[in-house]
Amino acid sequence: MTEWWRGSVTYQVYPRSFQDTNGDGIGDLAGITARLPHLAQLGVDAIWLSPIFKSPMADMGYDVSDYTDVDPLFGDLAAFDALVARAHALGLKVIIDQVISHSSDQHPFFRESRMTRDNPRADWYVWADSHHDGSPPNNWLSVFGGSAWEWDARRRQYYLHNFLPSQPDLNFHNPEVQDWALSVLRFWLDRGVDGFRLDTVNYYFHDRELRSNGPMPQKDNRPPVNPYDMQDHVFSKSRPENAGWLERLRALTDEYPDRTMVGEVGDAPWRNVAIMAEYTQPGRLHMTYSFDMLGPEFTAGHFREKIEGFFQGAPDGWPMWAFSNHDVIRHATRWADQGAGDAVAKLAAAMLLSFEGSVCLYQGEEVGQVETDILYDELTDPPGIRFWPDYKGRDGCRTPMVWDASDHGGFSTVKPWLPVKPPQLARNVAAQDGLAGSVLEFYREMLAFRRATPFLRVGRxxxxxxxxxxxxxxxxxxxxxxxxxxxxxxxxxxxxxxxxxxxxxxxxxxxxxxxxxxxxxxxxxxxxxxxxxxx
Missing domain, CATH: 2.60.40.1180 (Golgi alpha-mannosidase II)
Incomplete structure (x- = not known):
């Protein structure tokens, strides 16, 4: 088997926002397939598709109701197969998101689980009794605000949700849940995918004793926007049992040649590198995806600390670095005060594509795309709605890909699900294609240089x-x-x-x-x- 993933460059596609072909204002699989030549010409090795599975879309597809089918918004399994075939013909690998730490509350398994305390799937989710005063089992908080526990009147128990109440957590202490999750991955491996991006990979297991989390050290006396950031989440995630489960995932993946897994790790900054090191030990994940470079820090010391820290803790491990994704403010905006716009965009590309490890680019960064200023009445993102205006949510980085200067940026013939505004329209692919000195042409040049330079892909x-x-x-x-x-x-x-x-x-x-x-x-x-x- 080859290690094509080592030193590779993956391009993250956010399907809702890449290309609409059926005129509903939402991107689809046919649109991604039509735009694959752009990615092949760009010079990346693989594409990562954010979730495309059937979903009520309470969290834009990260709440899955059917793990082995495509949501009609995006197409169907035939359209997915066509995308994979076209990608492979162009020399591109295909990695898909797997959101198996939690499901939608509309998934048949959860509907069954909540019916009674003794049905066949009663223990497939994390259920717990209340305290005598009716309060939740412990102090765990949801990433999206409020308690991580939701009362269910039928079972008369609380269930755990690390995100929305409509995203109940699966119980990975139950071997049947693990076996089912492996069957999901096998379904997609048999369909020809080249690997998985594992969402919230350190959230699979929770503390069996349901012990409360302690406080997070605070920088000042002013509370953060989201109370979640006030807790040190040592009991609600990143539990030691996760290592054995990752080994089961790796054993399955190793049954198929040339496949890979990258896990998304999100924890306290001082713990993140240690978890990445633990999860990429031999026999576990091929790579871990880091949040360490997705914040406002832009210093040489910061980048050096994160890279050196990873390889000191995991000399045999392998990271995947990124500057932007679908959850954070685009780096062209985060670092806008560090210099002129195009110059910072090119500097960021040159740095990222020179780092030891693999790299993930987010759609639009190859044209230096900036964050969209979203108004309150344009919001779709639940945490943005909840914490407005101090936190505006993730919609600003999820607006449609801008292909040309026409209405809606060539993304759709109708009003898109999120707006394309003038600052984004000005940074479009057609305007930069073939233009000497443009950000797009620099990305193509830098990607070609990385591909032609073995030291940049695998050199220490x-x-x-x-x-x-x-x-x-x-x-x-x-x-x-x-x-x-x-x-x-x-x-x-x-x-x-x-x-x-x-x-x-x-x-x-x-x-x-x-x-x-x-x-x-x-x-x-x-x-x-x-x-x-x-x-």
Whole structure:
């Protein structure tokens, strides 16, 4: 079996927002299939599809009511098969989301489970009695606000939901639940998918004793917008039993050649790297997807700490890094004050695609897409509605892909489910295609450079001790990568030569002086490239 996933670049497609072909304002599988040539030309290795399964769409598909069928909004199984076949013909792998830590409350299993306390699936979800005063079993909180426990009048018990009340958690302490989940993955593996992105991979197990969580250390006396951030969730997720379950998942995946799994890990910042290391030990996940670079931090020290921390804790493990996804503010907006828009977009791409590990790009970042300013009456995202206006939810990064400057950006012929506004319309694929110096053409150039440079895909990393705002490291034995994370010019003493034809921005090598302009970066070669100091 090959390890195609090691050092690969995956492109996340948010199906609702990629391309609408049937005129309902919502993207579909046929639209993704039609746009696959764009991704092949971009130069990525794989696509990741956010959930496409049957769902009431209370959480935009992350509440699944049928795990082995496609929601009619997106098409059907035949359309899915056609997408996979076309992707494979273009040399693209296909990874699909698997949301098996919880289901929709409309799933037949939950409907059965809530009927009585002694039916065949009574223990398939997490049920618990109330305290004598009617209060929930413990203090666990939902990511989306409020208690993580919902009272069910028929069973006269509480059930656990880490997200919406309509997303009850499955009970993975029950071996039957594990067996069922494996059957779901086998269904899609038999259909030809190349792997899975495992949603909330550290949420599968809960503490059997239902012990309450303790407080999270706070930076100041002002409470966060969401009380969930006030708890240290040591008992409601990331439990030790998860390791054995991941080994069962890996054993199944290994029955199929050239398949992969990447798990989404979300926990306290000081715990995240340790969990990623634990989950990528031999015989578990191939990769873990990190949230460590999805926040506002934009310093050389931050990026170095996360990369070094992972490989120190998991020398045999493998991470997947990302700067944007469907849950966070787009990085072109998060880091907008670090320099000019296009320059920051190119710098971010050059950095991300130089990091040791695999990489995930989010749709639209290849044109430098920015966050959409969503008004309250345009919201669809439950936590955005609940915590407005201090938290505006995730709709701003989920607006439709902008293909051209026509009405609705070429996404649809009708009003889309989320608006395409002028700032987004200005950053469209057609306007940048073939345009020298555009963000899109830079992504194509950088992806081609990564693919043609083995050191960037699998070379080990050695960081240079450079002061802020400089990030510098060697990949393998003959490649140095240097980035200026600021809008002011800097000069370094350097030995080596710029790699001919390699992507660079605002970089000049004069003798043994490397000049980096605002947000400049360069790739330097030599037998032993040395970056000695910043001047």
């Amino acid at each position: 990393t050695r960081f240079f001790n450079l002061p802020e705002p400089l990030l510098g490291f060697a990949r393998g034995d003959g490649l140095a990568c240097v980035f200026n994370l600021s809008a002011r010019p800097v000069t370094l003493a350097a030995h080596g030569a710029l790699i001919p034809g390699a992507p660079c921005h605002a970089a000049h090598l004069e003798g043994e002086r490397l000049l980096l302009g605002p947000n400049g970066f360069a790739f330097v070669q030599g037998d032993a490239p040395l970056l000695l100091s910043a001047e």
